[in-house]
Amino acid sequence: xxxxxxxxxxxxxxxxxxxxxxxxxxxxxxxxxxxxxxxxxxxxxxxxxxxxxxxxxxxxxxxxxxxxxxxxxxxxxxxxxxxxxxxxxxxxxxxxxxxxxxxxxxxxxxxxxxxxxxxxxxxxxxxxxxxxxxxxxxxxxxxxxxxxxxxxxxxxxxxxxxxxxxxxxxx
Numbered sequence: 001x002x003x004x005x006x007x008x009x010x011x012x013x014x015x016x017x018x019x020x021x022x023x024x025x026x027x028x029x030x031x032x033x034x035x036x037x038x039x040x041x042x043x044x045x046x047x048x049x050x051x052x053x054x055x056x057x058x059x060x061x062x063x064x065x066x067x068x069x070x071x072x073x074x075x076x077x078x079x080x081x082x083x084x085x086x087x088x089x090x091x092x093x094x095x096x097x098x099x100x101x102x103x104x105x106x107x108x109x110x111x112x113x114x115x116x117x118x119x120x121x122x123x124x125x126x127x128x129x130x131x132x133x134x135x136x137x138x139x140x141x142x143x144x145x146x147x148x149x150x151x152x153x154x155x156x157x158x159x160x161x162x163x164x165x166x167x168x169x170x171x
Contacts, residue, residue, distance in 0.1 A: 001080075007053055009080050010139060014054045017076045018046050021066040036065040059138040060153070060160045070142075070153025078139050085147055088117030110148050118147040 001009070022032040022043075029047070033040040038061050045051050046058065054077065063073035074083075090113050116126050121140055128134030136144065138156070145155045 006081065007137075010054050010077060010137075011049060011051060013077045013079065014059070015047050015049050017073065018043065018062055020076075021062065021068060025066060032066070036062045038062055054138055056136060056138050056141060056156065057160060057165050060156050064153070064157070070156060074138075074142055074152055078142070081139060083143060083146055085118040085143075086120050088114045090114070090117065115144055115147050119143040 018032075022029065025032065025035070027035065029043050030040050033043045036043070038058050042058060059073065059077070060070070063070055112126065112130060115121075116123055119126075119140070121129075121143065125134070125140075129136050129140065141156055141159070142152060145152060148155070
């Protein structure tokens, strides 16, 4: 499958997951939105597939606030994706690059190159996430968490709590 098809399947599975959680709790869309801390409009857009993708904030808030775990949400939404990490093969560095790796990076763990190699997230996409204005998809952050040896949702929770989305009038 190409990435565009995978993203569409992510969205379709997330829509099914949200509706399943809502029905499991026997709640209206409005009540489900209240408990999940996601707007009713956002819940409706997710269920009706009127979104371009799965947002990190919605994924986290719906899973956690509806009483589920990130690992279970991951398995439901991303059942068609693999979370197997690759063995990193690092690029050769210059003498100065090796010096920086030994003296600056934290014991050589979790560098950009290692995360990229383990997760197989493209270098351009990882650069967008690390250095530009790109936000990680939940799938990407779950892979990064796994590559860094974290529990599912550990970094996601920390990031969401430290960088909440500011509500707009449309929400």
